[in-house]
Amino acid sequence: MLSRAVRLLVIAMIALALPFAMTACGGSGKKITIGTKFDQPGLAVKKPDGTMAGFDVDVATYVAGQLGYKPDEIEWKEAPSGQRETLIQNGQVDFIAASYSITDARKQKVDFAGPYLITGQSLLVRADNNDITGADSLQNGKRLCSVSGSTPAQRIKDKYPGVQLQQYDTYSACVEALRNGAIDAVSTDEVILAGFAAQFPGAFKIIGKPFSKEPYGIGLRKGDSQLRTKINDAIVKMEKDGDWKAAFDKNLGPAGITAPPPPPLDTGGTAGQAQHVDILGKYKSQIIRAFWTTIQLTFFAAIGALILGTFLAAMRLSPVPMLRTLGTAYVNVVRNTPLTLIILFCSFGLAQTLGVTLADPKSPTSIADSNFRLAALGLTLYTASFVCETVRSGVNTIPLGQAEAARSLGLTFGQNLRIILLPQAFRAVIIPLGSVLIALVKNTTIASAIGVAEAALLMKEMIENTAALLVVGTIFAIGFVILTLPLGLLFGWLGKRLAVAR
Incomplete structure (x- = not known):
């Protein structure tokens, strides 16, 4: 019995030790997540086979190796310029090496190791x-x-x-x-x-x-001085070993750039004191212009969507089967397509690929004018599908006998729609149309994807260039409340006042 107990004890000890043995053999599954760009040849690019290449990638890989991680233990995460601080602050990455210029504004939000390269x-x-x-x-x-x-x-x-x-x-x-x-x-x-x-x-x-003069640093969570020191030590070692120059020559030498001397490390502390920024004093005029652009986008897109949406509703109610099919297909396709894709298609598809220009190319403001009109077009096409369904639902509230009575009097479909159905339908759906308009106001923020200088784009730039995240967010939240709340109250009042008595 004793020998059997000893054997069981030995087996149990082996079972407990096995996971640790696997860890020692590299089976721990430990990972480090590094943020970088995926679309910058020479610095950081994701190849078709999924592997990463570039100078930033080599620097980050070397640093990870000095921290105890093998290349296959690195998880690469795309870090677009406007999202780098967010990725670090939310803990989505351990550090970022992504052509990340060290600036005083960014030092208020994250810490930097390095710099490991100075360019311009x-x-x-x-x-x-x-x-x-x-x-x-x-x-x-x-x-x-x-x-x-x-x-x-x-x-x-x-x-x-x-x-x-x-x-x-x-x-x-x-x-x-x-x-x-x-x-x-x-x-x-x-x-x-x-x-x-x-x-x-x-x-x-x-x-x-x-x-x-742009010093590239490795961004990491603010206050993590221990990791910052380790990364700095790794950068210094990479430079002394010759691996830094080798990585530069391999990735950027073919472009005709000679490797510069490695830059000295920034030893001036991790962040510095927070700087006071007079947000309203500095950005007041820009905020007003940005919201004015938002209002203009909303106005022109609302007019276009109301006209197109009413026409689509007429198609869906038409006695002609082909028109009903086309109207239904448009609504189903557009309403279920993300607005961002529609806006990007207007910019890249219509303007760049097909050459459809909505502004005079010789105008000194041709890009701004074209982007604005393309964004208004995309918002119109998207919102029209919702206007169509709203108007059609209003028509469905009208008793069928009215339409039949109009036909018995000899009215055509167009006359019936114009004189009998649409006037009552619009009065019945004033409040739902108000909801569509409010959604349109908020959807104008998507226009920032093609560089329209409306409120969302300015907010993104202010957050990037100041440390006052909550202040900036509050300003723009209040701005959109000021735009949307009166609309809700107005359409609610009109809906009650003009409601059709049945």
């Missing part, structure tokens, strides 16, 4: 372009693209107000717009532009001298 903002143009020779030559209404929420985009706004700035969420979208002639130049850090120039040999060229 430059310009990328088509190879046959001889008009643009540097930043100053952009002032005469040239069309320039950069990424919304990025340091380069903000610098262009601050220092070169004569430029027509188009903002997209990624630099790859900017480069595509440059390829098809929708814009004249792309501006961001030279190393990023060099990667795209190398990706399309002979198509582009970098012109002028860099007109800024």
Whole structure:
């Protein structure tokens, strides 16, 4: 019995030790999540096979190795420019290496290790372009693209107000717009532009001298001084071992850039004291202009949607089967398509690919005008499907006998609709139409995806460039309440006053 008990004890001890043995053999399943870009050749790009490549990727991989993680234990997460602080603050990544410029505003939200590279903002143009020779030559209404929420985009706004700035969420979208002639130049850090120039040999060229100094750092959670020290130690080791220069030459050397001397580490503390920013004093005029753009988008889209939606409702009520089929198909397809896709299709599909222009290309404000009109078109097409169903539901509240009586009097379908049905239908659905209009006001925020300078885009930029997250969010929340609450009260009052008595 004793020997049997000993055997059972040994088996139990082996069973307990097995998981630890597997851990020692690499079976622990430990992971580190690193944020980076997925669309920046030379710095960080996700290949078709799912692997990552680029200088930022190599630096991050080396740092992870010094922290005890193998390459296959790294989980890569895309970190768009405008979302980097959010990803860090929410704990979605352990650190970010994504052409992340160290700025005082960002230091209020996250900490930085490094810098591991210093570059400068430059310009990328088509190879046959001889008009643009540097930043100053952009002032005469040239069309320039950069990424919304990025340091380069903000610098262009601050220092070169004569430029027509188009903002997209990624630099790859900017480069595509440059390829098809929708814009004249792309501006961001030279190393990023060099990667795209190398990706399309002979198509582009970098012109002028860099007109800024951008120190790239590794972003991490604010206050994590222990991790910051470890990352700094890893960067120093990478530079001394020669791996830093090797990574630079491998990824950026083919673009014709010579590896610069490694930059000294920033040892000036983790964040500094929070700076007081007079939000209203600095941004008051911009906030007013942004909300005015929101109001204009709402007005023009509402008019267009009301007209198109009423026409679609007439098609769905028509005695002609083909018209009913077409109206039903439009409503079902558009209503179930995300608004963002419709807005992006209007910009990339209609304007860039098909060449449908809604503004004079020679106008000094052609990009802003075109983006505004394309956004209004997309909002109109989307909202019209909801207006259609609202109006049709109003028609269905009218007793069938009225329509039959109108036909017996010899009224055509059009006359019946115009004289009998629609007047009563609109009175019956005033409150639901008000709800559609309120939804439209809020949906205008999607226009920021194609760079329309409305409220949501300004809020994104203010959050990027200040540490006053709650203040900025509160300002814009109050702004939208001011826009939508009176609409709700107005349509509620009109709905009661003009209700059809049955």
